[in-house]
Amino acid sequence: MAQFLNFAFLGLSLGAIYSVLASSLVGIYAATGIINFAQGAIGLYSVYLVATLRTDGTLVLPIGSLSLGSDDNPTSMELAIVLGVVSAVVWALLAHVLVFRPLRHAPVLAQVVASVGLMLFLQALVQLRFDTENLFAQSILPDDTVEIGGAVVNVSDLILAGVAIAIALLMWAYFRLTTFGVATRAGSEDELAARLTGYSPDRLAAIVWAITGAATGLIVVLASFTLGLTVTSYTFYVIPALAVALVGRLTSFGIACTAGLVLGVFQSVIQWLATKSWWPEWAQSGLGDALPFVIVVIALFLLGGRIPSRGSLGEVRMPAVRIPRIRIVPAAAIIAVVVVAIVLTEGTWRYGVVTSVILSLIALSLVLLTGYLGQISLASMAFAGAAGFALSKLTTNWNVPFPFDMLFSALIATGLGILVGVPALRIRGAQLAVVTLAAALAIQNFVFNNPAITKFEGNLIEDPSIFGIDLGVRDGTNLVTLRFALMVLVVVAIATLVVLRFMGGSTGRAFLAVRSNERAAASVGINVAATKLLGFALSAFLAGIGGCLIGYSRGQLSAGSFTVMIGLTLLAMTYVGGITSFAGAVIAGIIGPLGIGYVFLNQTLSLGEYYELIAAGSLLLMAITNPVGVAGAISEIYEKLRPARRRPPSEPEAPGAAQTTQAGAHV
Incomplete structure (x- = not known):
């Protein structure tokens, strides 16, 4: 029993990250109606920024860097944490202003691929700007232990769980007890009414983005010593976070927080069970990672019809096919x-x-x-x-x-x-x-x-x-x-x-x-x-x-x-090429990973290491400015340049293929 409790409490640190990310996803969805797949990647930059500051005092910026210390005299822990949290806030606000605000009336497909593009962009940027192979997180929380039910429990795990619960309570209080929070909730149901009462949905959303960015940056920085530094792990922590957020119907901070902690504990217990001789060999690896998928499917099947959608103004145009x-x-x-x-x-x-x-x-x-x-x-x-x-x-x-x-x-x-x-x-x-x-x-x-x-x-x-x-x-x-x-x-x-x-x-x-x-x-x-x-x-x-x-x-x-x-x-490249056309698939193949475009970039221009960054940046730009992709843009230009008298009658499109309301939009 003591060993079981040991592993259960060890799962609290991972569960705390799930909980805070899930609470952040709930807040962002309430404010914007967007499911942000890049929430984990926003915290990723903070983790490596703090690790670098604590190693040699270098403040790594997206372009360039500042020296705030040296190998012998690195940045203080307090200042490093503050800068890490601030960096997450800045990235969250940039995501709102540059990416998601322009897409507030875009089809769901554009919002999803932009969110995925932002995730790819931040991960590629971290891999380029930081020494991800040699950086290690330093301890921030106390390394003391206490005994609970015969199990030796790390105080740091309890603190992380407490921080996650406190953040969920603060977000609940903001949305329920503050004027701006109540206005944000009202705007999610009727954006026009919020505007008529003098509130700007964009500014209200920016406040939520800043709050969730700070919460994400804080929890990942505090937990980094326990969980270690891995680029892909922090990026994909958003998947189990999405699972538990959906359990709460993307509306309940309490359910999202509780479910996140429970999931972290459950995954840790599964790791313990996998060490038992009677545990089946096929289930010794990856079973815990499959749990979020099962949770997502069950939650959406049971609650999918009752997950609220955000009210908005205007109509959504989908790329014509x-x-x-x-x-x-x-x-x-x-x-x-x-x-x-x-x-x-x-x-x-x-x-x-x-x-x-x-x-x-x-x-x-x-x-x-x-x-x-x-x-x-x-x-x-x-x-x-x-x-x-x-x-x-x-x-x-x-x-x-x-x-x-x-x-x-x-x-x-x-x-x-x-x-x-x-x-x-x-x-x-x-x-x-x-x-x-x-x-x-x-x-x-x-x-x-x-x-x-x-x-x-x-x-x-x-x-x-x-x-x-x-x-x-x-x-x-x-x-x-x-x-x-x-x-x-x-x-x-x-x-x-x-x-x-x-x-x-x-x-x-x-x-x-x-x-x-x-x-x-x-x-x-x-x-x-x-x-x-x-x-x-x-x-x-x-x-x-x-x-x-x-x-x-x-x-x-x-x-x-x-x-x-x-x-x-590859999805990013397909969207850049044109997600609705065969020509878009051809372009995606040319510029896709290890394709001829990559070979040219790597062999001729010696820019292969920037491929993922260029791909993600191109996706973001295309999603915001030109949802029909390169193939669609070329087709539109060609149609405009052709003499009107030589143009054949346009081919039919499916009813509503080019335009539909948000309620009926499937893409």
Whole structure:
């Protein structure tokens, strides 16, 4: 019993972070109606800023730095904490003023991708500006212990839990007992009424952003010594925080705080149970990380219909979608250009071309599901990874020949996609984004990083061959063979043409109808539930084919090939390219991770280390200024430049595809 209590109390420090982040998410949602996926990343900068100040007295700024001490005389702990909290407040206010205020009347998709872009931007900035490999957090809280029920408990863990509870109480008091807080709550229900009474919703929201930024910065700085410094951990603490915030319907600070502490304790207890001899081997790694996904799904299924939406002014415009038509000459020209690029390149450059071709297929899965059907998914790379690891099993253990191994693996990804898509039958918009991101993180930690599930024979993948022709990726020192590159092009071309045919036919029109208005679609005989699941199935199948091709190109897989961050970066590039068009998928493939654009940035300009920062910055800029992406902007310019007399009648769009009210917006 004492050992159980030891681990339970150890979970309070992690639970305190969940609680404060969840309380912050509740406050921001009440003030703006936005679910901020970047809340953990806001605190990330504070953690490393304080660690650097306490190491050598350097105040690291986004550009440049100031010396406030030295190795022998670092910044005092009190000043370092204050500067860390202030930095979180500054980042929170910048997020409000530069990112989310311009998007207050934007579609949910733009708000979600901007939030994800901010998360990617802050994480990339921290990795560039700080020595993340060698920095260590120093102790701030007392290192004393007390005995409770026979268990030795760290006083620091109790203090962190107390701070989390105090912050939740202060936020509750602000929203319930202060004039500004009550006005913020009123504005969330009727923005026009708040304006007529003389309150500015923007200024009220700025106050909340500052409060939540300070709370986030304070708790992560205090807990950093206990939890250590890891870039991705602080970034993704927002997922369990979102889970417990949703348990409180994004309205209750008390429930969010309590659920956060309980979740932290429960995860710690699971770690203790995993050390027992009777605990199953498959559950010894990543099970605690899968809990937030389960909590999110259950909470949204039970409460999704009762989570309040924010009242606002005006209407929301969604990016228009044109029904694609397959034209022989342009299609042949694109394929010819890729063939020439493959033939004329070699080594790293050819590898970049092949990777771009593969990424364009995965990006097309996002265009299909998010741009066409209106279901926001952040789990595309999880589907790709599931197929990739299945391919390893099929080729090395069961000797399934090509291309059946790839098809069976993609079908496994399809089943996973349908499973993840089931919550879409009940929820949509930002809430669905929470589910899919939680699912992606759970799959990464519980499946891809679980030795009991994925570590079979080193995750090797046999080279494909057909009719006795070796299609393997390597031949001696040749990094990418011509045969393999052409095989990838053929597979991607076939899959793309089939999907475009779907998108241009009755299936695509059903997708657009569901995207525009689910009730209207149902009224004309469209099975909305079946259409949504079909969209998730097709998207996962495409991503699965892409994952298999990535597996073939590697020859041996690791979890690092399909991380959540890579998936989010690809989503960013797809949005930059144009989330509603095939051309956007092509652009995303070109500029995607390890694609030909990355190779050019790295090899020619020597700017590879800035890739993630550039990608995230481009996403933020595009989400705010041009939601139709590069492809949409080029199309609009082309239409304006064409002589009016030569313009054919515009192709039809689904009713409401370009414009809909916020209440009916699914993207």
